[in-house]
Amino acid sequence: xxxxxxxxxxxxxxxxxxxxxxxxxxxxxxxxxxxxxxxxxxxxxxxxxxxxxxxxxxxxxxxxxxxxxxxxxxxxxxxxxxxxxxxxxxxxxxxxxxxxxxxxxxxxxxxxxxxxxxxxxxxxxxxxxxxxxxxxxxxxxxxxxxxxxxxxxxxxxxxxxxxxxxxxxxxxxxxxxxxxxxxxxxxxxxxxxxxxxxxxxxxxxxxxxxxxxxxxxxxxxxxxxxxxxxxxxxxxxxxxxxxxxxxxxxxxxxxxxxxxxxxxxxxxxxxxxxxxxxxxxxxxxxxxxxxxxxxxxxxxxxxxxxxxxxxxxxxxxxxxxxxxxxxxxxxxxxxxxxxxxxxxxxxxxxxxxxxxxxxxxxxxxxxxxxxxxxxxxxxxxxxxxxxxxxxxxxxxxxxxxxxxxxxxxxxxxxxxxxxxxx
Amino acid sequence: xxxxxxxxxxxxxxxxxxxxxxxxxxxxxxxxxxxxxxxxxxxxxxxxxxxxxxxxxxxxxxxxxxxxxxxxxxxxxxxxxxxxxxxxxxxxxxxxxxxxxxxxxxxxxxxxxxxxxxxxxxxxxxxxxxxxxxxxxxxxxxxxxxx
Numbered sequence: 230x231x232x233x234x235x236x237x238x239x240x241x242x243x244x245x246x247x248x249x250x251x252x253x254x255x256x257x258x259x260x261x262x263x264x265x266x267x268x269x270x271x272x273x274x275x276x277x278x279x280x281x282x283x284x285x286x287x288x289x290x291x292x293x294x295x296x297x298x299x300x301x302x303x304x305x306x307x308x309x310x311x312x313x314x315x316x317x318x319x320x321x322x323x324x325x326x327x328x329x330x331x332x333x334x335x336x337x338x339x340x341x342x343x344x345x346x347x348x349x350x351x352x353x354x355x356x357x358x359x360x361x362x363x364x365x366x367x368x369x370x371x372x373x374x375x376x377x378x379x380x381x382x383x384x385x386x387x388x389x390x391x392x393x394x395x396x397x398x399x400x401x402x403x404x405x406x407x408x409x410x411x412x413x414x415x416x417x418x419x420x421x422x423x424x425x426x427x428x429x430x431x432x433x434x435x436x437x438x439x440x441x442x443x444x445x446x447x448x449x450x451x452x453x454x455x456x457x458x459x460x461x462x463x464x465x466x467x468x469x470x471x472x473x474x475x476x477x478x479x480x481x482x483x484x485x486x487x488x489x490x491x492x493x494x495x496x497x498x499x500x501x502x503x504x505x506x507x508x509x510x511x512x513x514x515x516x517x518x519x520x521x522x523x524x525x526x527x528x529x530x531x532x533x534x535x536x537x538x539x540x541x542x543x544x545x546x547x548x549x550x551x552x553x554x555x556x557x558x559x560x561x562x563x564x565x566x567x568x569x570x571x572x573x574x575x576x577x578x579x580x581x582x583x584x585x586x587x588x589x590x591x592x593x594x595x596x597x598x599x600x601x602x603x604x605x606x607x608x609x610x611x612x613x614x615x616x617x618x619x620x621x622x623x624x625x626x627x628x629x630x631x632x633x634x635x636x637x638x639x640x641x642x643x644x645x646x647x648x649x650x651x
Numbered sequence: 652x653x654x655x656x657x658x659x660x661x662x663x664x665x666x667x668x669x670x671x672x673x674x675x676x677x678x679x680x681x682x683x684x685x686x687x688x689x690x691x692x693x694x695x696x697x698x699x700x701x702x703x704x705x706x707x708x709x710x711x712x713x714x715x716x717x718x719x720x721x722x723x724x725x726x727x728x729x730x731x732x733x734x735x736x737x738x739x740x741x742x743x744x745x746x747x748x749x750x751x752x753x754x755x756x757x758x759x760x761x762x763x764x765x766x767x768x769x770x771x772x773x774x775x776x777x778x779x780x781x782x783x784x785x786x787x788x789x790x791x792x793x794x795x796x797x798x
Contacts, residue, residue, distance in 0.1 A: 252759060255759060256752070256755060256756060256759065259668075259755045260748055260751060260752050260755060263667040263668060263746070263748060263751040263752075263755070263767070264746070264748050278722050278723060279726065281723060281726075283686065283691075283723055283726040283727055283730055284691055284726070284727075284730030284733070284734070285730070285733060286726060286729040286730040286732075286733045286756070286757070286760065287726050287729075287730070289733075289760055290726075290729075290756060290760060293760065366722040367722055368721055368722050371722065383748070384722065384748065384749060385722060385748075385749075386722040386723070386724055386725035386726070386748070386749035386752045386753065387722060387723050387725045387726035387729075387752075387753075388725055388726065388729070388752055388753075388756045389725070389752050390722075403748070444682075444717065444745075445717060445745060445747075471721070473719065474682070474717065474718060474719050474747070519699070594687070614700075615687045617699045618687055618688065618697050618698050618699050618700075619687055
């Protein structure tokens with residue numbers, strides 16, 4: 230398939246708008262060819278993941294574009310970085326790496342990106358509307374944009390996110406196109422108790438199960454309650470994207486392109502149909518833990534970044550209790566959400582209870598956690614999946630209620646009742 | 652089974668990132684996310700859930716079912732190529748644009764081209780240790796040098 234370009238695309242490719250735009254255009258067109266796209270399309274916004282320092286290559290690329298005078302041409306938000314600019318004292322990392330990470334962040338601001346520093350741009354006030362084309366990177370944001378907002382983005386990775394933002398163009402391929410948004414895999418959830426269906430903890434577990442089952446396919450889930458909340462869909466999507474390569478999912482009765490199973494399938498028969506019962510769900514939950522050690526040292530919440538509602542739930546669960554002196558509790562969120570919870574007086578209450586709020590970054594790849602010796606507990610399947618490899622920690626997955634009770638008790642305690650009767 | 656790898660086995664696929672490379676095959680039983688799954692300083696697999704944990708990808712023709720997970724996989728791959736710890740080529744059963752992207756940017760920034768090829772069929776005939784050449788859409792394996 231040949232990629233046809235607009236006159237302006239070609240001008241830019243030829244370098245007539247400078248070397249930075251030529252580089253950005255070359256990356257977009259080379260990837261478009263790899264995706265077998267026949268044209269490019271206009272985007273209305275971008276969310277950039279390249280601002281996270283992953284090594285010199287990330288900075289080399291940003292420098293090439295920024296030095297060449299590149300600026301973003303559409304409203305562009307920034308993902309987490311490797312630093313918490315609001316709480317710099319939390320960083321235990323190498324000073325030289327911190328300097329490079331900060332330099333990288335500055336370069337993106339110079340190019341006109343909004344310093345939002347959050348992996349949950351869908352929690353910002355302005356978010357893409359149904360049907361709008363955007364170029365988002367960050368796997369949990371991508372899956373949320375497509376599945377929950379009904380906006381259209383392919384699974385973009387570092388570098389092309391910036392190139393799309395600078396050129397305002399993206400390959401007309403993948404999840405931008407109607408046909409590729411239809412489900413091909415049906416996952417039926419059966420025999421799960423009403424009690425468990427109504428618990429937050431079920432949703433990241435279902436996501437962790439969905440990732441390996443779906444791979445890169447678009448799955449549709451049947452059997453979950455109607456009107457699943459955004460926070461639950463967020464946890465489900467983040468887990469499915471981390472453990473598989475899911476860029477979009479449907480939940481019948483909850484996500485905008487799945488009013489019915491038939492609509493999600495586009496009237497076609499399902500390619501694959503998988504039944505998932507409570508045994509599989511319990512096994513999926515167990516796979517998220519790497520240890521039986523109840524010696525709790527750390528609790529990590531907020532992956533993806535907690536919403537206002539989730540921080541409110543944390544305040545409610547803690548009440549007037551304080552976490553155990555041997556346990557460090559971190560809750561990560563975006564600076565916009567943090568500002569909101571400060572206004573509500575919740576930030577002070579959380580701090581008084583012994584919760585360390587983390588902004589701009591996340592605890593599963595940044596050197597923030599002080600004691601990685603015993604067990605870390607999390608309510609995030611994504612955190613549970615990545616942190617053992619990134620940080621060398623042992624992890625126990627539990628509900629946010631389990632995490633709070635454990636943090637107060639100073640040892641791992643989990644409510645097994647909801648699982649035993651699942 | 653070594654007898655499955657005959658000398659000069661030629662497989663034709665689709666080049667996501669066309670180019671020439673050679674190396675010994677490292678076959679992965681499961682998809683790998685380069686970010687969070689590979690240490691770019693050593694080129695070793697660090698994903699604790701991965702069956703090929705601790706294997707080195709340096710200079711290998713990396714054969715795997717597909718990519719996985721994070722959108723930082725492109726910069727992690729690019730960083731490994733910059734640092735000289737990347738694979739020589741990547742061969743997958745399914746296309747993965749994030750991996751292709753990492754290879755494209757490493758070529759643009761450092762002039763180091765790691766070809767990326769999609770083989771819809773025949774991936775299972777490429778066994779770890781076999782010498783292999785990648786040339787655009789062609790993947791050519793030689794006799795099993797362990798036997």
